[in-house]
Amino acid sequence: MLKIAIVGTGKMGTLLKETAQNRGMEVVQCFEKGIDDHCIDVDVVIDFSHPDNLESVLNFVQTKKCALVYGTTGLSDE
DSSP states (O other), rough: OOEEEEOOOOOHHHHHHHHHHHHHHHHEEEEEEOOOOOTTTOSSSEEEEEEGGHHHHHHHHHHTTTEEEOOOOOOOOO
């Protein structure tokens, strides 16, 4: 079973959670802002939150060596 963490709890995050669960995936945790729990075990992080959360999300996926689907818009050139 694919284990997922979702960053972003708005309309898209809610839709992602419902869709994943309906397709038999395990949504381990949903985060509103970044990922602050490095104890969770996931296969993929799906981020539809805010550009300010990118550093936290990247640190998590690099540490956990898991996949990232990044759908956040509004990134700057930095």
